[in-house]
Amino acid sequence: MSQTSDGDGLLIPISEHDNIQGTIDAQIVLVEYGDYQCLSCGEVHKMIQEIQQQIQLCFVFRHFPRIHIHPQAQKAAEAAEAAAAQNKFWQMHNLLFANQSALNNGYLLEYANQIELDLDRFLRDMTNHVHTERVTQNIQSGIQSGVSSTPALFVNEIRYRDAWDIERLITAIAQARNSQSM
Template sequence: MGDLTSAPVPPVTDSDHVRGDAQDPELVVMYADFSCPRCAVAAIRLRDEDATVVFRHFALKARHPRAVPLAHAAEAAALQGAFWPFHDSLFADQGRIDDPHLWDRCERLGLDVGRFETDRRSEAVAQRVARDLRDGMRAGVANTPALLRPSVD
């Protein structure tokens, strides 16, 4: 019987959401879900420690009905250059994650709400979120938050 091992964590690419220096040898890849309270604590601690972080989605609808829509919303905000502010606002207030609250966040961040709505329902955004989930599963992620080291090319 062969060894059962996970694939390596995919290396950091230009399409990743990186806070800090992508060349930092201490860089951490965080697979997370915006509806997960433990993920919020981890994200806040990493930000407060000025850690270099790559955020990747691990949104499972079976764990929380808003997980996938929130991941799509964050990607839509990213298309307007506001991934990290949107990320921080979601983790800072997980009690307000329904659509009207998302629209309020967009307005406070100066985003175009109409474009946000179109983008978060796009196939490109859905594929991005699904890719992160698939890569995380291949790398052995089973729960959130998962803090891993990326592969080095």
């Protein structure tokens, strides 16, 4: 695939390989490319959690660690995928965002223990970088869709480019929902 986007459309469709909350056939599908060490992503994480309390939507998180700026982001993404392999992606995802300044190996192991992962399997996955390819696939899909920084959001496959403000994001979601029902 040599296709790349002008940055306004999501080129790689959602699949069963994605980390998904909600149902894929929801009226609103929100895709985020994020980095666990990115403070703006942490703020957007809180906004999305608040929006999910108000609006039924499908939320997809894809990894986009910016390791040149955030040295722990790749390991954190791999830890989230190691948790996903044990059906606990969202628990790890939330812990990583809640503890953005504490993402080194010792903390990642502590979080794995906190959400009751099989620690031997988690350590094996992390040591052998079992989930590196999955994270790389997310990065590549982001690049193809024009992502170069985080956070990057797509509402119904259209890039959200307004301010990182909950009211504006809710307005963009409402507009997407209204255009769906026409």
